[in-house]
Amino acid sequence: MAYNRPNPDDRSDNVEKLQDMVQNTIANIEEAHETMQFSSPEEREKIEAKNKRREEAITAMRAEIKDEAAAREHGYQQ
Known part of the structure; x- marks a missing residue:
């Protein structure tokens, strides 16, 4: 049986x-x-509520961008 290896x-x-x-x-x-x-x-x-969720998502994505940029700068740890 062949096992799938994760990328x-x-x-x-x-x-x-x-x-x-x-x-x-x-x-x-x-x-x-x-x-x-x-x-x-x-x-x-409904649109206002959805936009509020979108703004929250943007905040989270920007935080993740900072984390990823720092990881890139310091070399990725796997």
């Missing part, structure tokens, strides 16, 4: 991927703000 941990481009994710999330927030003017009050409430 090695390649963190070399994590900072760039996270930065792209932050930019995409910011764009989604901006789009949501634009659509709010055409939304019902109930939809506006």
Whole structure:
């Protein structure tokens, strides 16, 4: 029986991927703000709640970017 081996941990481009994710999330927030003017009050409430979660995610991603950048600077430990 053949066993699947996990892929090695390649963190070399994590900072760039996270930065792209932050930019995409910011764009989604901006789009949501634009659509709010055409939304019902109930939809506006949902959009506001989702944007709040997006902002929290951005904060977490930025913290992870700092961690990944520090790890890159100090050499990755596997």
